[in-house]
Amino acid sequence: xxxxxxxxxxxxxxxxxxxxxxxxxxxxxxxxxxxxxxxxxxxxxxxxxxxxxxxxxxxxxxxxxxxxxxxxxxxxxxxxxxxxxxxxxxxxxxxxxxxxxxxxxxxxxxxxxxxxxxxxxxxxxxxxxxxxxxxxxxxxxxxxxxxxxxxxxxxxxxxxxxxxxxxxxxxxxxxxxxxxxxxxxxxxxxxxxxxxxxxxxxxxxxxxxxxxxxxxxxxxxxxxxxxxxxxxxxxxxxxxxxxxxxxxxxxxxxxxxxxx
Amino acid sequence: xxxxxxxxxxxxxxxxxxxxxxxxxxxxxxxxxxxxxxxxxxxxxxxxxxxxxxxxxxxxxxxxxxxxxxxxxxxxxxxxxxxxxxxxxxxxxxxxxxxxxxxxxxxxxxxxxxxxxxxxxxxxxxxxxxxxxxxxxxxxxxxxxxxxxxxxxxxxxxxxxxxxxxxxxxxxxxxxxxxxxxxxxxxxxxxxxxxxxxxxxxxxxxxxxxxxxxxxxxxxxxxxxxxxxxxxxxxxxxxxxxx
Numbered sequence: 001x002x003x004x005x006x007x008x009x010x011x012x013x014x015x016x017x018x019x020x021x022x023x024x025x026x027x028x029x030x031x032x033x034x035x036x037x038x039x040x041x042x043x044x045x046x047x048x049x050x051x052x053x054x055x056x057x058x059x060x061x062x063x064x065x066x067x068x069x070x071x072x073x074x075x076x077x078x079x080x081x082x083x084x085x086x087x088x089x090x091x092x093x094x095x096x097x098x099x100x101x102x103x104x105x106x107x108x109x110x111x112x113x114x115x116x117x118x119x120x121x122x123x124x125x126x127x128x129x130x131x132x133x134x135x136x137x138x139x140x141x142x143x144x145x146x147x148x149x150x151x152x153x154x155x156x157x158x159x160x161x162x163x164x165x166x167x168x169x170x171x172x173x174x175x176x177x178x179x180x181x182x183x184x185x186x187x188x189x190x191x192x193x194x195x196x197x198x199x200x201x202x203x204x205x206x207x208x209x210x211x212x213x214x215x216x217x218x219x220x221x222x223x224x225x226x227x228x229x230x231x232x233x234x235x236x237x238x239x240x241x242x243x244x245x246x247x248x249x250x251x252x253x254x255x256x257x258x259x260x
Numbered sequence: 261x262x263x264x265x266x267x268x269x270x271x272x273x274x275x276x277x278x279x280x281x282x283x284x285x286x287x288x289x290x291x292x293x294x295x296x297x298x299x300x301x302x303x304x305x306x307x308x309x310x311x312x313x314x315x316x317x318x319x320x321x322x323x324x325x326x327x328x329x330x331x332x333x334x335x336x337x338x339x340x341x342x343x344x345x346x347x348x349x350x351x352x353x354x355x356x357x358x359x360x361x362x363x364x365x366x367x368x369x370x371x372x373x374x375x376x377x378x379x380x381x382x383x384x385x386x387x388x389x390x391x392x393x394x395x396x397x398x399x400x401x402x403x404x405x406x407x408x409x410x411x412x413x414x415x416x417x418x419x420x421x422x423x424x425x426x427x428x429x430x431x432x433x434x435x436x437x438x439x440x441x442x443x444x445x446x447x448x449x450x451x452x453x454x455x456x457x458x459x460x461x462x463x464x465x466x467x468x469x470x471x472x473x474x475x476x477x478x479x480x481x482x483x484x485x486x487x488x489x490x491x492x493x494x495x496x497x498x499x500x501x502x503x
Contacts, residue, residue: 210467220330
């Protein structure tokens, strides 16, 4: 699962004449402007970049238009990344992956100011990867087995997912998560930027229910958006990969060791 | 406009059994007759006092039409549905059902309240929209915020900073006789922030209120909506409540 990788910035412009006095400080950048050592110190300790969706912006047509992706990814997602980096100018949280950053800033329910931006960056990265061109239809193998085990049948799961999305009041996300304690798949609805990762569950699929995600394409017809997501966009490939990874953390009952 | 005739607030009669909204949406066709018999007062979609396109270019006609005919109407019909179910649950004494319906009533009822105020807050430019407040409200604004510009800036800042969906309000605290700027989340009406608060002006910062026109640039929407703000309505409410 691709995540926005942090680049710890230890920029130091080395003047060969000063090589003798060089110190590997990750905090200072020496810019020697002229002979009288005009030193400008820049501190960049953490920086997050905007990752690209794993497909071209028009690849999800006609279910999600290129224009929507241009705005959603290019402006809104990028805006969150920029805001996050700006916040880091004041208070860097060094050395975290995006997941760790989100959990740290969530601060057990008392979120720090960086939380919203960090969470939205992570959520959108996850969302782009939850979709693919020619997606939808049915999962297979282990994912399908687990869904049938936890929901009864795929269509029951689908109905519950759609219902949960329609019952969301306001902005938020709908998730298929693997609950670590209950060791089963479950559908979770969160508000604004909250992600189930902060309380220890492992997300498998997400759907952005903020209005900016569908308004240009569907206006107020939310159910068509959700139906199209389930039928044509959702990436069960990603879901399978994520489940495989999740099973390293949650024992779903395998292997079945026979009792002698 | 012909559209207005479709949306006038005409109480449906028992005999006809079909209200003006029966064709649109399907759910809740039974409530009219039933509720009339029980005396349950249902909500109705209020008329706009101006055409959909009259607020352009501050707010486009397409947004106004969708906002009124789809979103507000959905709040009205979902509220009426929930109200009927609540009535049935109360009559049966089904406490679990009563509690379960609270969120739907708060959301849809709040949406109806908020949008009803919102339509009255807006006025086309050629009918006085955007004209700054005078007299009592004007003085109160100067006293409590310093100047009208300061108030506008504060409301825009709060609106831009609001995460997710919600509303920004210019509120009057009836008890303390002070004006304040408040925000509410989702469709919570202003009274959820204080029982003494009276809404004078509200700005809808849900994305459906501006996305088609302003895309994600919410600050532009907030800057432009003041051009069609109906300060006269705010003044009237202020005068009646702060008296």
